[in-house]
Structures are given as structure tokens and as C-alpha cells.
Amino acid sequence: MNKILVTLLGLILFYGISNAQEEDFKQVQDITKAQTELAKLSENTQSIQSKFIQEKHLSFLTENIISKGEFYFKSPNQLRWEYSEPFEYIIVFNDKNIYIKDEDKISTFDTESNKMFAEINNMMIGSIQGDLFTDSERFDVKYFENTNQYLLELNPKLPEMKSMLKTIKIYIDKSNISVAKIKMIESSDDYTSIDFINRKLNQTIDNERFNLK
Amino acid sequence: MNSEYRIQNNIILKTIRNSKFVILNLIFFILILACSCTTTYKNLTKEELSNSEIKNIPYALPLSEKTLIYKTDINFYKNDISGLLIIKKMDESIYRIALTTQFGLKIFDFELDHGILNVKYCVEYLNKKIIINTFQNDFNLLLMQFEVKTIYEIDNSIENQKIWQFASGKINYNYIQNTDSEKIEIINLKKRNSEKISVGLHRYKGNIPENITLEHRNIKLKMNLKLIQ
Numbered sequence: 001m002n003k004i005l006v007t008l009l010g011l012i013l014f015y016g017i018s019n020a021q022e023e024d025f026k027q028v029q030d031i032t033k034a035q036t037e038l039a040k041l042s043e044n045t046q047s048i049q050s051k052f053i054q055e056k057h058l059s060f061l062t063e064n065i066i067s068k069g070e071f072y073f074k075s076p077n078q079l080r081w082e083y084s085e086p087f088e089y090i091i092v093f094n095d096k097n098i099y100i101k102d103e104d105k106i107s108t109f110d111t112e113s114n115k116m117f118a119e120i121n122n123m124m125i126g127s128i129q130g131d132l133f134t135d136s137e138r139f140d141v142k143y144f145e146n147t148n149q150y151l152l153e154l155n156p157k158l159p160e161m162k163s164m165l166k167t168i169k170i171y172i173d174k175s176n177i178s179v180a181k182i183k184m185i186e187s188s189d190d191y192t193s194i195d196f197i198n199r200k201l202n203q204t205i206d207n208e209r210f211n212l213k
Numbered sequence: 214m215n216s217e218y219r220i221q222n223n224i225i226l227k228t229i230r231n232s233k234f235v236i237l238n239l240i241f242f243i244l245i246l247a248c249s250c251t252t253t254y255k256n257l258t259k260e261e262l263s264n265s266e267i268k269n270i271p272y273a274l275p276l277s278e279k280t281l282i283y284k285t286d287i288n289f290y291k292n293d294i295s296g297l298l299i300i301k302k303m304d305e306s307i308y309r310i311a312l313t314t315q316f317g318l319k320i321f322d323f324e325l326d327h328g329i330l331n332v333k334y335c336v337e338y339l340n341k342k343i344i345i346n347t348f349q350n351d352f353n354l355l356l357m358q359f360e361v362k363t364i365y366e367i368d369n370s371i372e373n374q375k376i377w378q379f380a381s382g383k384i385n386y387n388y389i390q391n392t393d394s395e396k397i398e399i400i401n402l403k404k405r406n407s408e409k410i411s412v413g414l415h416r417y418k419g420n421i422p423e424n425i426t427l428e429h430r431n432i433k434l435k436m437n438l439k440l441i442q
Contacts, residue, residue: 056317060301060309061280067315081315086441087284089315102295116336120316163337164318184318188334192317 025151028143034150040177041130048073048128048178050199052081057191071196073128078210079121092210093121099212106212119161127170128179139168149173149180163187176201262364262377267357270377272388272397273420275356278302281421283438285312290433292338296320298438300356309333310352323348328358347434351427354402354410359386396422 028034049072056065069083079093090101098109098117111118126132133141133152138161144151154168164186171181178201183193274281277300285298296314303309303324311322322333330349332340339345353359360381367376373393379386385406389399400412408430414422418440425438 054317056297056313058299058311058313058322060303060311061299063280065282065297065299065313065317067317083315086282087439091315107293116314120318186319186334188319188322190319190322192313 024146025144025149026146028145028150031143034143034145037174037177038130038133038150038152038172041128041172041179042075044177044201045073045128045179046075046202047205048196048199048201049203049205050196053195053197055193055195057193059188059190072205072209073125074205074207074210075129077121077125078207079124080209090212092212093117093125094210101212119164123168123184124182127168127182132168133170145174148175258368259378260366262366264361264364267361267364270357270388270397271390271395272357274414274422275302275358277421280442281440282442283425284441285439286437287312288433288435289339289344294320297441306358308352308356308358321348323352325349325352325356325358328353328360347429347432350402351410351436354386354400354412355425355427357386357388 050070052069052071054067054069056067058065066085067083068085069081071082072078072080077093077095081091083089088103090099092099093111096111098111098114098121100107100109109117111121123132126135132139133154138158139154139156142153142155144153150172152170152172154170156162156165156168165184166187166189167185169181169183169185170179171183172178173180178199179196180199181193181195183191185191281300283298283300285294285296287294294312296312299309299311299313301309306327308325309322310325312320314320319334319336321335321339323335324331324333328349330345330352332345335345359379361379362381363379365376365378365380367378369376370392373391375390375392377388377390379388383405385403387399387401387403388397389401390396391398394417396414396417398414400414401408402410411428411430413426414424416423421440423440425436427436427438429435
């Protein structure tokens with residue numbers, strides 16, 4: 001009986017905590033102040049090296065699909081996603097070039113010919129550097145905050161983007177103004193969330209990281 | 214005048230004879246072709262099964278209660294699509310089949326309900342009737358969901374094969390077991406005995422194939438699946 005009670009209490013507590021992460025965000029009152037703070041984002045993140053955990057939620061699955069890996073970014077336009085789980089896969093965006101390494105096979109594309117990749121690339125760099133939420137032509141932006149984080153809710157305005165995503169949520173740590181999490185919500189409410197863990201900001205990353213041979 | 218007429222007549226006769234020869238040749242060729250096509254499994258012992266015996270076919274992929282996730286590459290004309298293919302059995306003869314990119318964004322999300330493919334979501338460039346019908350055929354073949362008229366069990370012991378053949382009008386669906394490995398290693402769809410889709414299933418992990426390749430013969434479409442969960 002006690003065991004059941006403890007489990008139940010634990011469950012309630014866990015549910016409470018996991019829910020609170022979303023729930024205790026309140027609309028930002030002083031948007032100008034928040035915007036001034038957030039303007040530091042680009043300066044604070046000239047480069048990032050971080051681990052990431054990606055969770056894919058599909059309504060018909062009981063468990064999310066988890067992918068993991070290393071993430072590298074160097075301003076203005078170099079990005080490397082190195083997946084180690086569930087299988088090894090590397091995708092590098094370097095200016096207008098896209099390199100993919102999949103099972104020892106390297107393919108090269110350019111962003112002109114692959115619009116979907118180009119859009120993802122713009123979205124990621126734009127989220128990390130903050131250009132995305134000042135882009136009022138493409139997004140409606142709502143500002144939320146709690147004690148530790150800002151949460152920016154971006155709703156796409158353009159039809160082609162809208163058909164892909166309903167909302168992009170960007171979580172930014174107040175302590176060092178850097179992106180901690182990105183959540184991309186599709187119109188069906190299925191989502192992909194990416195958590196950036198152990199972020200190392202503004203450290204030197206060798207250019208070779210953004211080249212695949 | 215007369216000779217001219219004869220010559221002309223001769224030419225006409227020759228032409229008729231020639232065309233007769235061509236027609237005969239053509240008939241002969243068609244006959245050979247027809248014979249060579251129908252010889253497949255023709256001389257083998259063929260036993261008709263009842264519908265209730267479908268469950269005895271040693272093909273577990275459609276029955277898996279576990280969510281199956283395959284790393285997937287699709288080559289479709291000039292498009293290369295890669296990501297994760299998720300297959301989940303929801304109920305008897307109801308499946309959800311979704312493809313997401315590496316970054317998680319969905320490419321398509323289908324429900325296969327008693328052989329009918331319903332689109333829950335599909336990126337615009339693939340959301341065409343002809344493509345959706347193709348996917349419907351492919352997943353019906355892979356998950357054995359088509360409408361069945363007659364089922365035969367065919368013993369092809371020379372090739373170490375046992376074949377379960379589903380016949381439906383001009384179309385045959387064949388599930389071919391390698392009698393040594395006791396696994397279904399080849400599936401194909403034949404229309405008037407010419408192969409339209411062929412599937413290879415390899416490296417079984419328990420009852421589930423780790424590698425699946427599906428290829429169309431008359432259109433440029435190839436799928437390569439590798440099990441990750």
C-alpha cells in the first residue's frame with residue numbers, strides 16, 4: 001500500500017515538475033528590455049560546441065524516438081551535426097555547401113538545389129544567433145520568461161513554412177544568453193525537440209570540422 | 214501490258230507471302246514468349262489453401278507488435294530521400310507508416326487501413342495521386358495487406374524454395390521462402406507474369422529482416438531499409 005502511495009506521489013510530483021517547465025513561463029512584460037538582452041545572443045555565440053539530444057514525438061507512438069550526437073557551430077554560417085545514435089550520420093552546412101556522411105559515403109549538395117535543407121540550415125543558425133526572431137516578415141514572435149529562461153514562440157507567416165511547422169519554440173538561458181533548446185511543432189502537434197547540453201561557447205573550432213572528405 | 218501486269222501481280226504475291234511469313238513469325242514469337250512466361254511455377258506441385266491458412270505463412274513482419282524503425286533511403290527518379298521509416302501495427306490490418314528526416318521533420322505519415330492508404334501528412338512534392346498509389350502497393354506488398362482471391366502453396370524443391378502465391382486477377386503476389394533458412398527472402402508482384410515490384414529480405418534478426426530492398430521494374434523507385442529498432 002505504502003509502495004503504491006509513494007509511486008503515485010512520485011508520479012504526481014514528476015508530472016508536476018515536467019509540466020511546470022512549460023507552464024511557469026509568463027508573457028514578458030518589458031519586451032524592449034528582453035530584446036536588448038537577447039541582442040547579446042549573436043555576440044555570445046560566435047561559436048558553440050555542444051552535445052545534443054533530439055526527441056521525436058509522434059502521436060501514434062508511446063515512446064519518443066531519441067537521437068544523440070555532437071553539435072558544432074561557427075559564425076556566420078558553419079554548422080556540423082554529428083549523430084552517433086541511433087546510427088552514425090554527419091551533416092555539415094558550410095556557407096552554400098551541404099555535406100552528408102552516411103555509412104562512409106560522402107555526398108555534396110548546395111543549398112540552392114536542396115530547399116528543405118537550406119530552410120533547416122537557416123532556421124538553426126537563425127535560432128542560435130537570434131536573427132530568426134527579429135525576422136518579422138517571416139514570423140510572429142511571442143516572448144515568455146521564467147526565472148531561468150526566455151521562451152520565444154515563433155509562428156511562421158509564409159505558406160511554405162507554415163505547411164511544415166506550426167510553431168518553433170526557442171528556449172534561451174538567461175545566465176549566459178545562449179540557446180538551450182529548440183522545439184519544432186508540426187501542424188499535427190507532432191514535434192521534434194533538440195536539447196543542447198554542456199554548451200561550450202566562443203571557443204576555437206577548427207575549420208576542418210566543417211569540411212568532409 | 215500483260216507482262217507488266219504479271220510483274221505487278223508477282224510483286225503483290227511476294228508481298229503477301231512475305232507478310233504472311235512475318236505474321237507467322239510474329240505468332241510464333243508471341244507463342245514462345247507466352248510459354249516462357251507461363252512456365253514459371255507451372256510444372257510444380259500447386260496446392261490451393263484456404264484463407265484461414267494465411268497465418269501459417271512464416272512471414273512475421275506484418276504481425277510485429279513492436280514498433281519497427283528502419284533507416285531508409287528512397288531513390289525516386291532524381292529525388293534522394295533519407296530518414297527513419299517507422300512502422301507501427303495499430304490494430305488488425307491497420308498500420309501507421311511514417312518517414313521522418315534525420316532532423317525529425319516528417320516527410321510522410323500514412324495510415325494503411327485494410328489495404329487502403331490514407332494520407333495523414335505528406336510533403337507537397339510527394340503528395341501526388343500516382344505516388345501515393347505506388348506507396349500503397351509497396352506497403353501492401355511488404356505488409357501482406359492486399360485483397361486476396363486465391364492462395365496457392367507451391368513446392369519448388371529444386372530451387373530450395375517454397376512459394377505462397379496470392380492470385381488476384383492478372384496480379385500475383387509471391388512470398389518465397391528459402392527452405393534452408395526457413396525465411397521469406399524474396400517477395401514479388403507480378404502482373405501477367407512480368408515482375409513489377411521485387412523485394413529482397415535479408416539478415417533476419419529473429420523473425421524480422423534487418424535489411425529490406427524494394428525495387429520497381431517499370432519506374433525508377435528503389436527503397437533501402439536497415440533495421441535500427
